[in-house]
Amino acid sequence: MNILIVRALVDRLYNPSDVSVVYCLLVNRMQFLREQSYQGHLQTVNITRATLCELVATRVLRRFDDDHPGREGLLLLANILVAGFEPFQNAPIEVLRENPSALQWPVQRRGGYERKLPALEVAIISESKTFLSSSACQKVVDAIYRGQVIYTPLSFVDILPDHYKHNPISLYNPRKAPLLNQYRLIVPRLRGMIEICQFAILLALYALTMVSREGLKITFYEVIFCAYATGWILEEFAAIIEHGWKVHTQNLWSFLDITFFVIYGTYFTTRMYALSSGQTYLGETALNILAIAAPVLLPRLAFNLMPDNMLFISLRAMMRDFSVLTLLAIWCFAGFFLSMKWLLDVSNHDGSRDGPDPATISKWMLWIWFGLDGTGIERSVDFHLVLGPSLMIAFAFLGNTLFLTILVSMLTNTFSKIVANATAEIHFRRAVLTFEGVKSDSIFAYRPPFNVVALLILLPLKLLLSPRWFHSVNVAMIRIHNSPILLLIGFYERHQLWRAPNGQPRGPSKRSKLFPWTFSGFSPHGDIQAVFETDPPEAILGKTVEVDLLTVRLEPVSQPQSMASGS
Structure with a gap:
């Protein structure tokens, strides 16, 4: 099957100058999966076709990776996975005339990028786990997660849209970028750290509110909690509508967020009605409703800290x-x-x-x-x-x-x-977190509860100012609001972002020469780690090079034998 079908299709479809073939294969997989749900007599056939599309897409992406090493190859793979395509792209005019509805679904205009979807998003919604767990795909996912590859994400709806500039897919050079670079706030790794801190603050305010509650009387902690929780819910709501419900529900803690939305909405409505009517028992009932959010919030923090846990x-x-x-x-x-x-x-x-x-x-x-x-x-x-x-x-x-x-x-x-x-499964979840972490909505650049204030100020301004002036005002507010965070990110990434060689695994580094002390001597197995942290002598390195040269000279002789044994 591999030789007669998969490899033959890869040889036929692979074209170094065409980066859309992976997207096309994943779109066809998605269609076959949809057809198998209602065509019972062809269910197994369509599942097989969908699996074949995923395998061929994985092999084509791997061949792109093999033929284009280095940073240029990483940039090419990023264009394959996160560049926007649309199904009707380059279609004949008569086809577009017969399907006018295909050009009407965008809600917001983005300068020609409205109907485009990246191959990575299609792989996520079609649950192409074999494709997403391949080494070539994970290389791009890891680069996007760390912020080495930057691009302007494509979304469905933005609450606070600012699409004056569209940054192409490129490799990020922190030494040439401005120190206060607001686009670093959408890097998934940095966003993940910020979101964990934000949720920890929400959990702390929730605990203080429940400990200091006084019936119908509203305490200071409750006011702060309501303001912060409203901003946090606004950010989560923007995350849901940015890429759609189907992508958001692939997140591990999406069901916990929805549960907290319902609990907080019920509490807030009941609490406000109790204050307006003066009914004490309703105020206590609202606090009792808020109390049942504890089984949701505490596990949610564990989900954030350990997203790769199989449990x-x-x-x-x-x-x-x-x-x-x-x-x-x-x-x-x-x-x-x-x-x-x-x-x-x-x-x-x-x-x-x-x-x-x-x-x-x-x-x-x-x-x-x-x-x-x-x-x-x-x-x-x-x-x-x-x-x-x-x-x-x-x-x-x-x-x-x-x-x-x-x-x-x-x-x-x-x-x-x-x-x-x-x-x-772990690679699939990492891809989901990475794809969702790159945000296009400007509302994510403001921390709760200031995102509510920014929405109330900037949304009316967008109707009054030109796109250029609105972009300038928005960038200025983002930089002022996040200046301490942006300074820390800038200083850190100038020394650490590209520290490891491109394409090499980012494993534990050797001990620094400035701090030669180690605590491995207190372990009976410390020598196992220490021997790999010690540089070998020059004589041993010379023998290693000689062995490598000998292997290269013997490779043409042993290759037919290994191919015969493999077949």
Whole structure:
């Protein structure tokens, strides 16, 4: 299969002057995956086609990497993965006339970059994990993550758009860049550090608010928390609409963010209504609603600090399966609830006795579902002498035995699949974090809660000023607001960004000559690390070169033999 199909397609499609073939292959994979969802008779065929497109795209990208080494090759790979393409690009005029709707979906104008999507985004939404875990793709992802490759990201909708300048894909040289470079705020690695600090501040303000709460009275910490949380939610909302819901939900902690949105929105609405009406119990209820955000915020910080942990990666996928099966179970078992409710209404039509209310019936069914209490089975005769116990026993058998067994089997299967492909899953999550970390919306350059103030000031100014003047005002405000952060970033990157040779792994470096001390001597295995940190003698290096030259001279003789054994 590899020789007759995959390699033949790679040889045919690979063109050093055409960087769009990888994008085209991934778009076709996405289409085949969509077709297999509703064409049942061709499901396996379409899955095979989609897999073949991913394999060919991976091989083509690897050949680009092999044929173009060095920094120029890194720049070429970046153009393949993050340059914008559109499906109707270079299409004939008659095709565009027949499909006028293809040119109408952009919400905001960006000077000709409205309908373009990069190949990296198509790979993420099609979950091309084999492609994203390839060495060539990871090289580009790592360079973008560290800020060595810079580009202007393409987004769907920006809350505070500023597209006066479109920076092409290029390699970043910190020594030639200005010291206060506002574009460094969209580097994924730096943004990740800033977002962790912002969330830590949000968590600290939340804890102070809950510790110092005083019923209906609003404390100082609560005011600060509400202002900061509003700005933080604005930033998260901008992240959702920038690349769409499908890309954002690939993030590990997206379901935690949505849960906090709902909790905070309910709390804030109830709290404001309690203040306007003067009802004390509603103010206490709002604080009680806010208290249930603790199980969401604390794990979210762990997700941020350990995004590559297999437990968290598995937990996200298992939560999705659990939610789907739970909704299906509620849908299926709603008939049991209606049957028992109507049986109770018939038996109590004369009002001679009081039966359980719908809330009590739901509680009994929930206890039986989790196997906690059998009161519902004991009281089932209140519905009907024969039909009541029959319905409860059938529900207990289907719910507690059958559905829970299916649930455990599904979660076990999901966990085993993820663990079996641990490397691909981790690389996929890194690609998602990197792609989402490069932001185009100017609102991300302002820290909460100042992003709310910037939105209230700059959005009306955008209607009054020209694009050039708006860009100048926006850049000036960003640099003033982030000047300490930009100075630290500038000083650090001038010495550390390109410190490792391009294309070499960034492993632990040897000990500095200025600080020769080491604590490895306190370990029984310290010599293992120390021997690799010691430079070999010149005589040994000379012998190594001689062995390498001998290997090169013997390679043409041994090559046919190895090819025969490989085939």
